[in-house]
Amino acid sequence: MIKHLKCLLIALLLFCISVSASAVIRIYGLQDFNLGRWVLGAGSIRANANLCVAVRPRGPYQITAYGQGSGNSFVLSDAGVNLPFRVFYNDRRRPNGAQELNPGQALGGLRARRGSGIRRPCGRPNANITVLVAESNLSQLPAGRYRGSLVLVVGPE
């Protein structure tokens, strides 16, 4: 009897491992942020865009963002001059209620609400990302064209 129970437990464990390994996730519908032209007095620049995250089977997920600065910090750069920016993420398709992301640190407990199919275009976004470039940083910069990339990595929890 005990032997059978052990086998059952092992079977369940293997099943769980199998289920975990087969979970897939996808982040898509991402768009570039062209923040345009900034002049003194224009204030901080904030932009947001909706995107899609699909998890199969359904479940919570986490997101980690990596910038291209030192320690994965979020910076835009031009000719060696860095312009810091902040990133906010919401697991709903709106910027309100977004949580700030720290470079390289996972933000968990996110929920992929019903959205587009995992293999379909992002027709029904279910998340939102916001970038904020503070005026206090912008106003101390030499003129230039600052650019950078932001890598977003999602994984099921």
Add this chain to the structure above:
Amino acid sequence: MIKRLLIHNPLIATFLIVSLASFSNLQAATQGTFGPTSSGTIEIGIAVNRAIIITGLRDFNFGVWRVGDGTLIDNDDVCVAKTSNFGTYGIRAAGDGDGFDPAAFTLSNGIDQINYNVYWNDQTGIAGTQQLTPGLIEHGQVETAFHVILAAIFGICVNNANVQIEIPDTELSSAVGGAYSGTLTLLVIPD
């Protein structure tokens, strides 16, 4: 002879546009694929222009002038703030003009005109101020770095320059009585 004198000194903010087009050549965002994890990339771009602003200006109301009052002089501390790292700036003043110079510093009662003088100082107060020529840019004005930081972080435009108006007694004495007013436009640009 009574003359009411008012010089409108409007806020003239000048933003220098330096041929910096917004980004049209950002690499397209990359989309994540299916997998145990998924990653995508967003490109972000912003063009930052050299910019400068003059603020903290007020009107000059000289009130009533009577014969014997002499030359009228008043000054105002103002603020010039700009994005850092592009050195000095230039100042250009233009009045309402006259028949010879469209930028002449003049006050008018609708018929007659009075000429006045304008002085600019790249620090507060009038010590070291320099007289401006109508329509000409006086380059080499200095703004302190601390001022830039204060303006940027706290939104405080601390005065760091001075504009002075002088209406000579000779102009006033020879003018017909009336209320005279005019507009002085101050333009600041990065050198």
